[in-house]
Amino acid sequence: MSSPTLTDKVSKMIRQDILNGDLKPGQKLVVAELKEKYAVGASPIREALVQLSWKKYVRLEPQKGCWVSSVTHSELSDLFESLKIAASHLLKKAIQQGDENWELEVLSAFHKLSRIQHTEEAFDNSEWEERHQRFHTALLEGSDAHTMYGFFLELDNQVKRYRYLALNSDSFDTKTFINVDEHESLMKLVLAKNEDQALQVLEKHLDNTQRKIESILPEEEE
Missing domain, CATH: 1.10.10.10 (Winged helix-like DNA-binding domain superfamily/Winged helix DNA-binding domain)
Known part of the structure; x- marks a missing residue:
């Protein structure tokens, strides 16, 4: 060995x-x-x-x-359907259970995300992806649902392949794919313990991400 x-x-x-x-x-x-x-x-x-x-x-x-591994519309749809279920469950519990240390981690993760340069010349897609993933995991770490969190991480690491594919695509546009305002809205709702609206914004954000990735995937042969 x-x-x-x-x-x-x-x-x-x-x-x-x-x-x-x-x-x-x-x-x-x-x-x-x-x-x-x-x-x-x-x-x-x-x-x-x-x-x-x-x-x-x-x-x-x-x-x-x-x-x-291949990338397909059907797999992407399946992954996001499961991702939304896991993320929504975890975010709801995080809002209910998260303490001050968790809130500080969320603030720190968003600050680092917001500092990424968005101009085409300066944009670093690997740095964005890592900070973006860290922001989303920070949101959910306030929950004590450890098994579900592990499931979420498995799903998100599979979705990462698709996010990178979009980031590396010739048709990638930072102005349409990167939306810091949407992440800021989600952060503020979470920290304000506004559970219902936070869950709505999270689902909308994941739906938007899925659509943007789908737009760069090749059509599947029937």
Whole structure:
């Protein structure tokens, strides 16, 4: 067995290349080519691919090979339907249970999100994605529903592939995709303990995100 640290490192590199679009949806992953690309042996490559298959970033077929997972309208719809259920449940509980430390984490996460430069020249899509994800997880961490929170994180890490696809798309427009005002409205409603309106804004935000991602996905063959 190779070092778990090396396997984890290789897994992160492959994952990031999938997110950045260097390894494209549906692309076959050949161990010999990956060995050369990442300058490591076959064993950590194979172990990393198994790890990524657990997270659904790649698809493994015994005796056939390994591919970067495809992106589809149907999967995106399924993911967002589940994401909305989990996020709404967690946000409701967070508003009811969250303490002062949680509120400070939400404020801090929003401040960092709002500091991202939105001009086309200065925009860093990786930095935006990480701060954006951190804001949404901070909102939900006030809940004590740990199992549901773990489920949410699994879903969100799958949706991350789609968000990166939109961020890296030639048709991506920061003015339409990035909406700090919407996030600020959500933050204020959450901190004001306005549960009903906060849940409405969250659902609208997730619906808007889904539509924007759908607009850049290729049409599926019937």
